[in-house]
Amino acid sequence: MNAIEVRNLGKVYPGFELRNVKFTLPEGAILGLVGENGAGKSTLIRLIMGASAPSSGEARVLGADARSPEFTKIKDDIGVVLDEAHFPTSLNARQIGRVMADTYSRWDAGAYGEYLKRLELPEKKPVKDFSRGMRMKLALAAALSHDAKLLVLDEPTGGLDPMVRDEILDILEDFTRREDRSVLISSHIVSDLEKLCDYVAFLHKGELLLCQEKDRILEDYAMARVTEAEFESLPEEAVRGVRRGKYGVEALVERRLVNSAVTLERPSLEDVIVFFARGNRE
Amino acid sequence: MKALLRKDLYWICTQLKLFLVMMAIFCALPGGNFLFFGVLYSVLLTTTTLMSLDETSKWEVLALMLPYSRRQIVAEKYVLGWMLLAGTLAVSVIFRLVWWAVGIAEPEGADFLAVLCVYAAVALLIQAVVSPVNFRFGMTRGRILSITFIAVTAGVGAALFVSSPEAAMGVARAMGSRVPVFVLPLLAAALSAASLPLAARGFRKRVEK
Numbered sequence: 070m071n072a073i074e075v076r077n078l079g080k081v082y083p084g085f086e087l088r089n090v091k092f093t094l095p096e097g098a099i100l101g102l103v104g105e106n107g108a109g110k111s112t113l114i115r116l117i118m119g120a121s122a123p124s125s126g127e128a129r130v131l132g133a134d135a136r137s138p139e140f141t142k143i144k145d146d147i148g149v150v151l152d153e154a155h156f157p158t159s160l161n162a163r164q165i166g167r168v169m170a171d172t173y174s175r176w177d178a179g180a181y182g183e184y185l186k187r188l189e190l191p192e193k194k195p196v197k198d199f200s201r202g203m204r205m206k207l208a209l210a211a212a213l214s215h216d217a218k219l220l221v222l223d224e225p226t227g228g229l230d231p232m233v234r235d236e237i238l239d240i241l242e243d244f245t246r247r248e249d250r251s252v253l254i255s256s257h258i259v260s261d262l263e264k265l266c267d268y269v270a271f272l273h274k275g276e277l278l279l280c281q282e283k284d285r286i287l288e289d290y291a292m293a294r295v296t297e298a299e300f301e302s303l304p305e306e307a308v309r310g311v312r313r314g315k316y317g318v319e320a321l322v323e324r325r326l327v328n329s330a331v332t333l334e335r336p337s338l339e340d341v342i343v344f345f346a347r348g349n350r351e
Numbered sequence: 352m353k354a355l356l357r358k359d360l361y362w363i364c365t366q367l368k369l370f371l372v373m374m375a376i377f378c379a380l381p382g383g384n385f386l387f388f389g390v391l392y393s394v395l396l397t398t399t400t401l402m403s404l405d406e407t408s409k410w411e412v413l414a415l416m417l418p419y420s421r422r423q424i425v426a427e428k429y430v431l432g433w434m435l436l437a438g439t440l441a442v443s444v445i446f447r448l449v450w451w452a453v454g455i456a457e458p459e460g461a462d463f464l465a466v467l468c469v470y471a472a473v474a475l476l477i478q479a480v481v482s483p484v485n486f487r488f489g490m491t492r493g494r495i496l497s498i499t500f501i502a503v504t505a506g507v508g509a510a511l512f513v514s515s516p517e518a519a520m521g522v523a524r525a526m527g528s529r530v531p532v533f534v535l536p537l538l539a540a541a542l543s544a545a546s547l548p549l550a551a552r553g554f555r556k557r558v559e560k
Contacts, residue, residue: 120415122559144418155413157358157404159365168361171354172417195365221416 070132072096072219072251073117077126080112085275087112089126092270092280097248099241101262101283102255103342104272110255111152113272114223117253118149131219145174148212152224154204158197162190162207166214173215184210188236202233209237213244220244222254226261234258238265259339271342278345283338290341291324291333303327310344321345355419355427358410359401366404370396378443381456386443390470393435394478397428399497403490415558425486425551429543432478440467465532475539477501479546487553 073094080087087109094100104110115121117128119135128135133143156165162185170176185192188206196204205225212220220241226234238261245252256262262269263283270280279286293303300311300318307326312319321344324333336344363371370392377389405411414424447463450456480500485493511518 115415118416120412120558138420141418141420144416147416149413149416151413151416153409155409157362157410158408160358160361164361164365168354168358171357172419 070096071129072098072131073100073253074129075113075117075126076128078113078116078123078128079125080109080116080121081124082112085109085112087116087275090272090277092268092277094251094253094268096251097245098267099245099252099254099265100268100270101266102253102270102272103257103259103262104255105257105346108272109275110257110272111223114221114253114255118144118147118221145215146218148215148217148220150205150208150212150220150222150225152227153201154196154199154208156196156204156207156211159195161193161195162210163192165196165207165211169211169214175216177214177216181210181214184214184240188240202229205229205237206233209240213240218250220250220252220254222252224256225254226256226258234261241265259337259342263338269338271345273346279341286341287335287338289324290336291322291327292336292340293320293322293327293331293333294318295320295331299331303331310347312344312347319344352419352423352427352430355414355423356431359397359427359431362401362404363396367396367400370400374439375442378439379446381447381450386466387470387473389443390436390439390467390474391477393439394432394474395481396435397432398478398481398485399490399494401431402428402485406490411558421555421558422551425482425554426547429478429482429547429550432482433540433543436471436474440471443467468532468536472535472539475536475543479539479543482543483546483550483553486550487557489557 071093073092075090075092078087078090085107090113092100102110102113112121116123117130117135119128119130119140122136130140131143131146133140160168166178166181166185169181170178184190185207188210190199190203190207190210196207199207209225212222222241226237229237241252241254242265244250252265254262254265266283268281269283269286271278281289290309293300294317295303296317297313300320303320303322304326307322308320309323310321321336321341322333327333374389374392374396377385377387377392380386405414411424415421444467447456481493481497484496484500487493488496
């Protein structure tokens with residue numbers, strides 16, 4: 070079964086349009102949703118979680134249509150972490166635990182307590198006195214303490230220092246050790262996703278430019294660092310993005326379409342994303 | 352629903368303790384003038400203050416992704432409003448009984464109960480008007496619209512009374528003689544309950560746009 074199936078999903082706002090997004094997240098996999106600020110990542114997550122109505126298309130999550138009434142029950146199997154914790158600010162971690170215990174049918178107070186200890190979160194301090202990192206860790210503890218089958222995370226590591234980011238990524242890796250658990254995580258920090266994800270989807274200005282297995286992306290594409298004359302000899306259809314500098318041309322190319330005589334380098338995921346976003350505009 | 356009620360009770364106990372104390376004082380003071388504020392605030396606490404806190408903390412955004420239906424999110428505010436109103440009325444009755452027992456106030460009996468009925472009816476009517484508006488437009492615009500509506504209604508009523516006091520009193524007397532006072536809060540409660548689906552629809556429109 071697929072954890073998430075998104076078919077031709079669209080949403081129109083004044084001045085912004087999410088267009089015809091299609092992708093699938095297989096059960097047990099981690100999909101990283103990459104895109105610059107304002108690319109539409111949060112809009113897409115709201116649509117997938119049924120929090121917003123699509124202008125077109127549909128999203129199915131754990132087998133249910135996100136717009137259907139039964140999806141409210143399905144959300145019992147989904148853990149959510151948004152870009153800010155969004156908890157009532159005068160409540161403390163213990164009180165939030167009690168609210169969540171009444172929210173989720175399989176809430177595990179023991180697991181929640183363990184996460185609070187592991188993440189060094191005080192139980193009696195109000196959330197308003199937490200740092201951003203502490204709030205995100207609290208949101209993660211709440212999302213992981215009810216035996217969720219799917220985690221949906223919207224920019225969980227944005228604005229955090231590298232130590233906290235690393236801690237959060239470690240916890241997510243632990244979560245996915247069980248094969249039936251899936252994760253959809255959005256971020257504009259590509260290095261975080263490179264560490265964690267099986268699949269990468271790249272959203273740019275409301276359009277999904279790329280959605281593939283991460284390893285496949287790194288195999289299929291390559292960086293060509295060449296002179297202007299060599300660049301001109303590359304087949305036009307092979308070039309996915311280009312940057313011209315003083316000392317030559319850097320181009321992201323589709324490996325299979327380029328003559329083997331050209332020296333190609335393995336790209337980083339960040340190279341692929343950046344060059345896809347640049348396109349052939351120069 | 353239980354989770355949402357618990358969350359709001361925690362909000363009240365941690366953030367709004369002072370308002371609870373003020374409501375208790377208003378209910379405790381002899382005479383009916385202050386009591387009105389206590390009764391009124393029991394409903395406004397949920398329809399405006401708690402909704403503002405939810406919006407400010409962005410709880411609403413998270414709540415839409417948790418296993419609560421939109422209807423539950425709206426209904427909880429109504430239920431909590433009714434619970435607080437019932438609590439406020441009970442507290443005011445208890446204080447009156449104590450004041451009469453210790454001789455601080457004269458027994459008012461049926462008059463006091465009639466006053467409570469009118470106050471409860473007004474509070475429930477305000478809930479029936481303000482809740483759908485706030486759920487539909489959010490607190491910033493909703494508050495302005497609600498205040499405008501209440502001000503215009505009160506203004507029109509006052510203008511009618513000033514322009515033709517005898518006619519207005521005649522209408523009031525005729526209504527009073529035909530509708531027993533204890534029916535007023537029941538009618539207002541029915542109106543409040545009837546406004547719930549409207550509020551739920553408004554909330555859906557706002558969050559899904």
